[in-house]
Amino acid sequence: MVTNDKGFIPLKHRVIEGLARLAWENNVNQESTEKLIREISPGPKAIFRCCVYKEREILRRRVRLACNENANPHRQSNNVIQVIDPACEECPISSYSVTDNCRLCLGKACQNSCHFGAITMTDQRAHIDPMKCKECGLCASACPYSAIAQLTRPCKKACPVNAITYDENGLCVIDDERCIRCGQCVHSCPFGAISTKTYILNVIEAIQTGKEVFAMCAPATEGQFGKDISMGSIRTALKKLGFTDMVEVGLGGDMTAAYEALEWSEARKEGKKMTTSCCPAFIHLLKRHFPDQYHENMSQTISPMAAVSRYLKATHPGCITVFIGPCMAKKSESQEMGIEGNADYVLSFGEFTSLLRSKDISMEPEVKAYQEASLWGKGFASSGGVANAVMECMRERGEDTTNIKLRACSGGKACVTALSLLKVGKLPEDFIEGMACEGGCVGGPSRHKAESEIKKARESLMEEADTRKVLDNLKNYPMDQFSMMRENTMSQASPAPLVKN
Template identity: 55%
Template structure:
């Protein structure tokens, strides 16, 4: 990832200040003072001047409050902070020192937009006129024109990012699948998401019970000393009624999808998983003709939320994890009984910090899911859990599953399905490489977290999925989209 410590610190400082003021009931009166507090001056910390830095802080405050940074809200969760993006090079094509200022001027002749002119030592490309067609680069005999693709655009798997006439990145909400890959690729910290921080703080201040639901990807993110029990203790100190691990929802989803897969297999139909919201967004926005193939089973997050609300209809449910697309699942997909709010790890920790709470080492004693539910966060984990459910219910089938790990593999699998050439019976789609453990808001790099994650999960008991689900009233709520 490109984001350095300075960018991360600024983001966290803004979230902490907003959360703290929201708890104190002083956000309205003190909001405009936050930029001055974080950027006191007189010297700038990371931009050309303190005035631009303060404007960036103002836009970040809007995002933390769940608002759009622009005057018009396009509804997209992922947003571009224009004042930060303006520092990025605005032309994708630049003339390098290899230019020989040749007499033929093939580059000038190839340009249909009058964007290239002759300079004293080399040709010059006017970024305001350049349409990035790349013809000049192709015809240059010295390979002197380099095409520079911005990190945000380069990492977007669905080509949802373009530039406006001033070179500021634009995200097309009709294409964006909310995967968040662009966020940490930006070296200027110019892309971020709206948050539910203030909403969650207000819920915690109310008299309603508020439950945190912790993603299966969490184990190993903070080493072996920070366990699920650590999070449970911290959540209660922060004001949450309780915390439940969403690996339990993984068990619920696996059991439900197993039934779907068996039925579909018998009928000769193909199915895709539905637990990765970015994958679901990819299908609905880029392959809408395949929407009927999506499993009707709700995500593990939704399953746990429905279980909580079946017991207490007045409850507020808050999912915590490394996924930004989960925010779009609760905001855009409008699934009955789903989580009310979603927080990333950094957002949750900002709320904790505002209450002077920190994660502390505890024994690894809290377990509410099977190992299969815990492994839902790994690429291939959904498949493993579904096949385990079939084994437990003696409904095993000769199912062939395409385990699409990462956006590129997801796109390839969907293209084959669209063309009627997919050899497998089912697709497990995980847009993030490695699965949820490789999510854009992960705390630790996947390879580093993997060892700690393995040790923590190895300590879990070996209960089977249906054995575990027998502890809960599964008839009290549905695991399917209504």
């Protein structure tokens, strides 16, 4: 699979791994990090940029992000997604440019259509002054030779909510109030100029202090590392790292499905449409761009990540919970949304594997079976999986779901379309499943392999799982010890979903 990020992802992970090695030795300081930077970019010749000085400055910004700090020390932002300014300067400033197809025709339709005097004629072709151009596109439409091309930067093209603009120097600027933290811009930038804060040092510190630290692996984990690496394999590797234990978040999928089933049943009786609430980027989309629908139509059930974290904190008071998955928005859910009892820290798959390398640990095939979730909970990783699990819970409780209409939205633009229809009262479906990534969480921006490889490996691993029912599975867990509601305190718990009609 050809991607934009192959050249800089290994560099990013090398920085994280190097810092992790320093952290295990309690040796993270200005001197040691500067030494790490010079090991990666020794000079005198540059390896991946125009000069060694620029390389090192970019690496310093990456070190800041890896230490959970803002990339720019002079710019304050709570957004987990950040722009590395020195790396963002190779894209063309102008959105419209004249190509070799220009014939310098006598008609000059492009020049005549421009209301801002941005187009002049040179000896060879027309020229568009980027300082005067308002990017209206009239010149491109008017040209009879289609000689004017519109160039949309990859980061801007990937953003489903138009949260990306550019300053006077052409540097990328993320509007934190519009950004939904989906992370699509991060891997779309071919220069690696957009990245996220990392909590790997926080996780190492928690392990070193001797606290109980539990890893929580996303449903999308299965298949990310090949068909031979099961959840049991990952659990063993995490214990070698120093984690107390691991719980698969597919169990949280079972929990979320059971409670959302109750909400959907009630909404159905009232003739009210509802949306899911497990994708944090989708929640940001609702809250920031469709506030009325956020308050009126969103499920109040917490996400699977928050559910497992609350379960662990209820049964192991004082423990630290760390989510591992392909989602960048989960970092925002953990740090920004203020959900009581949620995960303390979030690591991407790449950060997790960097952490393993920092202790020279490899994941190995394991025969011993490990399963805490039903197949329905595991299915939360794929588009349509959440809705299918909720419907299964409704059926397990004796409800007829034959006439329910579902809309599974895969990708930010599909989510925007569905919510726009809901806003104007023209949504034909009863319920919306919203996932900001194409294909669902398995297509997340921090996935470890190509989607086709992941799908094939997942199918193999899913065949080994048993076919337990969702509600029967939850009887094995203390659902009465914590709340599954977003706004409630953890003391307001209810085992109601386990009761069949």
